[in-house]
Structures are given as structure tokens and as C-alpha cells.
Amino acid sequence: MTRRYDLVVVGGGAGGLVSALIAARVGARVALIERGRLGGDCLWTGCMPSKSLLAAADLAHRTRHADDVGLPPAEPALDFTTVMGHVKRVIATIEPHDSAERLEREGVEVIAGDARFARPGRLLVGERALGFRAAIIATGSAPVLPPVRGLTDAAVLTTDTLWELEALPARLAVLGGGPIGCELGQAFARLGSEVTIVEMAERLLPHEEQAAGELLAARLASEGVRVRVGTRVDAVEPAAAASTLVLSTGGRLAADAILVATGRAPRTEGLGLDAAGATVDRRGAIVVDRRLRTAARGIYAVGDVTGLLPFTHVAAHHARVAVPNALFHARAKVSPTIPWVTFTDPEVARVGLTEAEAQARWGQRVRVASHEYAELDRAIASGQPYGFAKLIADPRGRLVGATLAAPAAGEAIGELTALIANRGRLADLSRTVHAYPTLTEGPVRAADSDLAARYATPAVRRAARAALIAQRLLRL
Secondary structure (H helix, E strand, O other): OOEEEEEEEEOOOHHHHHHHHHHHHOOOOEEEEEOOOOOHHHHHOOHHHHHHHHHHHHHHHHHHOHHHHOOOOOOOOOOHHHHHHHHHHHHHHHHHHHOHHHHHHOOEEEEEOOEEEEEOOEEEEOOEEEEEEEEEEOOOEEEOOOOOEOHHHOOEEOOOOHHHOOOOOOEEEEEOOOHHHHHHHHHHHHHOOEEEEEEOOOOOOOOOOHHHHHHHHHHHHHOOOEEEEOOOEEEEEOOOOOEEEEEOOOOEEEEOEEEEOOOEEEOOOOOOHHHHOOOEOOOOOEOOOOOOEOOOOOEEEOHHHHOOOOOHHHHHHHHHHHHHHHHHOOOOOOOOOOOEEEOOOOEEEEEEOOHHHHHHHHHHHOEEEEEEHHHOHHHHHOOOOOOEEEEEEOOOOEEEEEEEEEOOHHHHHHHHHHHHHOOOEHHHHHHOOOOOOOOOHHHHHHHHHHHHHHHOOHHHHHHHHHHHHHHHHHHO
């Protein structure tokens, strides 16, 4: 018999888990189908393992540079196996939160297997048929290898396989200078690898403010990372001991391991989307509208499989939009104001428009305010006096974008996201009282500088001087 559900969720990563839990908690009959491990990339190969590795690498770096805060520097006794043990313990600690047992306690039926749409309103898992009133596809994405001759024959790592390493590579080549490549490249360098990052674009983090990429490149170089921007890998020559990368600039690069961080592709193969009536774009991403509806009636998609911003918090946000739309025909839409963070040192946090994007809309009427963390008291006291806060406002002073390339940038971007979402102004940020001394004051000092530039003008001073003279005369 075909059992009918209010909602069927395909994929047990962040978007699928949140979707299933929300639906179950409002009383819907929910099934979640996952062919692998619940928790998705975030738990097993993405956010949690990478941030655990970054924490170890950061402490090693701070130990070497303890003299920044008046302590004797020391070279940490690093053992890569022990570091990877820490990574595995973090995953094991968090895994029960995403387990089938927890989901079933919440009222979600968990089904293991490959899901395939047979027709609208019907889905197969092996020989089992499931009927549904609504469905959410949350199958995520997977790393892809660029078409480089010889690459697949070399010792290639991706974010899926990196965590199987048992020994630290002596020489690591990182293909891709985006967020993943920069984060992991810096981490491995701090743990003792000789790292080279190769990026085709003319700068690191090519989708961020140019100054952020330049700051990060300088920081990496100061830590011994070799950064090759404007460079393509034309071929890889595999060998038993090490591989050689042939670069477009004419150079050759020897590497004991190659980490490919050049992009990901949506996981849609085998889903039977044609039978359901859903469509994909040229990248293979499921086409959705702002309500996350696919072209198939009653079927929604969330997270990386949509080809939209590939972040765990975006997938969770998508779930909160899609579930009420799917179950109750609500009209919720995806927020246009979404922050993201590259967890390098310094962190690079972004929300809204860059300066160039804002100028394309408003021209030279755009207001730009910035502050250097070299002048921020808490950054100086912490031995981290580097980075900047850059705020972008429209001609009326409303905040429309922000980039923080600084320590703890990811912790400060939330306030700016809320301000943009609520059409707040630079003046609102300046007037809000912040605790002192904190790193979150960086954006505030930038807003203060904008107000100072607008009001500390000769005309304002003349008007103030006249008012003060008038007050003195009244006292006489």
C-alpha cells in the first residue's frame, strides 16, 4: 500500500532536518528520506570538521605569536593524528542532535534509501511507494573537479575526503582561492604544511570587497602561504611520491597532496525530477522562485540544490520559508538580506551590497564609511590590531551593505544584517550604545566617522558658533 504523507523531505542535511522538524512540530505527518548519513555535509565534511580544524590551527598560531600579548612564544608540539581526533570528537558530540532517534522522538518517520519521484504526488524508495501532498527536496551539493588533464590520477583531496587524512601533507597545493580554499589553506599552513593557493581570478575572495581579498592575501603571505592569483593549473603530472602542477604562468609546483576547492554542483542525479515536473538550470540546480516553489505543483527545494547561497544557515532559512508555504499555502519569501562569513584570520563577513554594486545603482551618491581595527582599542589590547569595517549606505543614509574583514567579524555581522533588514541608517548604528571595549565597536566607529564627516563642516561650525554667541548674549 502507498502511505500518504503531508510532507516528504528528500535529504537529511541542514535544510532537510529543519524542514522535517518544523513540519512535525505543527502536527504534520512527515517522512524524511536519506540515503547516507543524517546531518549532511555540515556535520560530516563541512562546517563542523573545518571549524574544529581551524580552532586547533588558530591556537597553534597564537602560541607561536604569544609575544603579541606579552607572553613567551613557543612552537607547539603538533600531532596531526591528535588534531584529527579532536575533529572526530566534535562530530561525535553533535551527531546525536541530527540522529534518526531524535527525529523519530519528534514525530518524523526516517526512511533510509534512494528517493525517486515516479509522478506528481508519488515517490519511490526502493520498492516502497510514498504518496505526498507536498515535498521538499534538500539533497545539497557535492564537490566537483575542474577539467584539468591528469588531475584525477593524482592524490586529490576534496572537502568530502580531506577528513580521511592520517598524516599532515608536507606540501599542499590548494586549487581555489575562495572561502573554502583560503580557510583550509591557512589552517594547514598553521599546522605545519607548506601551502600554495592557486586562484584563477586576480585576487583571493573574488566575490568580496577587493580590500578584503588583498588584506587576506597579505596576511597569508606573512604566515608563509604562497599565493598565486591570476594563475590557472593547466595540467597535473602524477607521480608515486608527489605530483607536479603545471601552471599557466609557466611555473611548476610540486605537491604531496592537492586540495580541490574550486566549486560544488547540486545533487539531483537519480531524483526523477522529469517525472515530477521540476526543472533544472544549466548548472544542474533546481529552479525555484522566491517562495522556493519548483515548476512541479506541491514540490519545493531548499539549500544548495537550488544553486542559491551555499551556506548552512541559508538552508535552514529556506526550510523556514518552504514548510509553511508547502503545508499551508503561505506566501513567505526568501529574505534578500543574508550574511555570510569566511572563517579565515581575519574573518571576512559580508551582508548586502559591496561598494561597486551600490555605485552601479546610485553612482557617486553612495555613502561609504570605514574604520581600521589598528585604531580599535579592544583589537589593540588583544594583540590583533588589523582589519577594517566598511559600511555602505544609500544617498539617504540607509545601510545597504557591510564588509568586516577583522577579528570576530562573524560575531558582529548579525547586528548589521538586522539593521539592513529593517531599513536602518548609519545614524541608528552610531546612536546605539555598545559595550566597551569590544570588537563589535568596529562598525560603530565607522558609522561615527560618517556622522563626523557630515556634521563637522565649516557651515555647521559657523552655525554652532553663532548659536553659542547668542546664548552668551542672553546670559548677559
